[in-house]
Amino acid sequence: MARGGTRSADDWVDAAYERFDAGGLGAVKVEAVARDLGTTKGSFYWHFADRPALVRAVTVRWEARETDRFIARAERPGGSPQERLARLFSEVAERNRVRDGEAALYREAEAEGVADIVRRVSERRVAYLAELIGALGIEVGEARRRAVASLAMVLGMQQLAHVRYEAHVDEAALTATALAMATSGVVAS
Amino acid sequence: MARGGTRSADDWVDAAYERFDAGGLGAVKVEAVARDLGTTKGSFYWHFADRPALVRAVTVRWEARETDRFIARAERPGGSPQERLARLFSEVAERNRVRDGEAALYREAEAEGVADIVRRVSERRVAYLAELIGALGIEVGEARRRAVASLAMVLGMQQLAHVRYEAHVDEAALTATALAMATSGVVAS
DNA sequence: ACCTGAACACCGTTCAAGT
DNA sequence: ACCTGAACACCGTTCAAGT
Numbered sequence: 001m002a003r004g005g006t007r008s009a010d011d012w013v014d015a016a017y018e019r020f021d022a023g024g025l026g027a028v029k030v031e032a033v034a035r036d037l038g039t040t041k042g043s044f045y046w047h048f049a050d051r052p053a054l055v056r057a058v059t060v061r062w063e064a065r066e067t068d069r070f071i072a073r074a075e076r077p078g079g080s081p082q083e084r085l086a087r088l089f090s091e092v093a094e095r096n097r098v099r100d101g102e103a104a105l106y107r108e109a110e111a112e113g114v115a116d117i118v119r120r121v122s123e124r125r126v127a128y129l130a131e132l133i134g135a136l137g138i139e140v141g142e143a144r145r146r147a148v149a150s151l152a153m154v155l156g157m158q159q160l161a162h163v164r165y166e167a168h169v170d171e172a173a174l175t176a177t178a179l180a181m182a183t184s185g186v187v188a189s
Numbered sequence: 190m191a192r193g194g195t196r197s198a199d200d201w202v203d204a205a206y207e208r209f210d211a212g213g214l215g216a217v218k219v220e221a222v223a224r225d226l227g228t229t230k231g232s233f234y235w236h237f238a239d240r241p242a243l244v245r246a247v248t249v250r251w252e253a254r255e256t257d258r259f260i261a262r263a264e265r266p267g268g269s270p271q272e273r274l275a276r277l278f279s280e281v282a283e284r285n286r287v288r289d290g291e292a293a294l295y296r297e298a299e300a301e302g303v304a305d306i307v308r309r310v311s312e313r314r315v316a317y318l319a320e321l322i323g324a325l326g327i328e329v330g331e332a333r334r335r336a337v338a339s340l341a342m343v344l345g346m347q348q349l350a351h352v353r354y355e356a357h358v359d360e361a362a363l364t365a366t367a368l369a370m371a372t373s374g375v376v377a378s
Numbered sequence: 379a380c381c382t383g384a385a386c387a388c389c390g391t392t393c394a395a396g397t
Numbered sequence: 398a399c400c401t402g403a404a405c406a407c408c409g410t411t412c413a414a415g416t
Contacts, residue, residue: 006399026300031389041390043400051390106348107296111215115352122354148349149366155348156341159295163304165311177338181370195380220408230409232381240409 007037009047013057020058025105025112028055052113059114062105066121081135082183088132089154089178106155125151133182150181196226198236202246209247214297217244241302248303251294255310270324271372277321278343278367295344314340322371339370 015036019027030051034041048054079087109118129147134140204225208216219240223230237243268276298307318336323329 029389030391040401042392042402045391045393046399106352107299109352110296119352119354122349122352145362145366149342152345152349153338153342154345156343156345159344159348160311160337160341163295163298163308163311165308173334177334218408219410229382231383231411234410234412235380 007039007043007047009057011037012044012047012054013061016054016058017061020062025055025058025108025114028058030054055112056114056117059105059112059117063117063121067124081132082179085129085132085182086175086179088129089150089175089182106158122151129182136183146182150178153181154178196228196232196236198246200226201233201236201243202250205243205247206250209251214244214247214294214301214303217247219243244301245303245306248294248298248301248306252306252310256313270321271368274318274321274371275364275368277318278339278364278371295347311340318371325372335371339367342370343367 012033015033016028018036019029019033028051030041030044033054034044044054048057105118109115126144126147129151130140130143133143133146138146201222204222205217208218208222208225217240219230219233222243223233233243237246294307298304315333315336318340319329319332322332322335327335
């Protein structure tokens, strides 16, 4: 909102979200956001109980957007389950390259008190993956195990990327590996 | 060291390491460690340039211990490569349950400026895994790809555990999955 | 050579006082 | 109803002064 005017809680979340996008939840600082908004941090406490409340609002917004993207992906027509899985993994691999706020989320979730939200998103991802794998004719329990294992591998690759461990495994190999885990099923029951 | 006496840099690292063990690198706070040692934080700056130097010393110590454990494992006689791999993965799965300082390391490494050390440890883990897989008669490039993929999956499961996402996949299943990835080779090249 | 104590910066939080 | 400004706590950092 314009300097000098009055602000809503939403304006605070907008400004905080920009900082989150750039630097993760750790960059969501009351004083800094107040500066961005051209107001004082004292005014922040009119709208929110404390910093954790703001961090939580930002994460909830991230969850909503993540869900939208999920639905958009699922709704998009075209293709066998295999093709959809391939599309999904290749999008994930591509986003892996960008070190944005989301990339930091799993790392920061616990310290910032939003582990529950990240857990919820994880469950959605697993459910969606399991659904696609199930569409290949795989039994439901096995489909879930494969979904968890391939999600875990993708998250692990993200972590290795965080410490800049390249491991000579590129985007294409990551995509192929995740797809192979999902479709050819290496997961023991 | 006893209160009132004089302290060495090592004493500071000892005390800081205890805090790391309990709460990760984030718990390594100059003021708190000074309190533990019964001295003032001002005195800290005689021994160290700043907090990052202390954090780095703690991580270097962690690396040394991690290496020791690695060597101990590798040297331990007995068993085919398969048996050693199984032992390795089951130990990792077991440690996954404990939420200690190490569990937080990958998350915090970048923010704390010790990504290089964690990267080095990752490379050792991959090299060791690749060596065992290579002993199964697998070609060297393929062995490395399998090593990276199985390490990534284990790290990813750790992350999911951090947000307490259980996913109905237990320790035994994790072990079996990692082993299957390493030995039966789902990784596309 | 090693430490204390006071000072400052930065950020989260509270609150009396203003509009 | 919403905000300012000052205050305090906590922690990292510096430094003059002490032993």
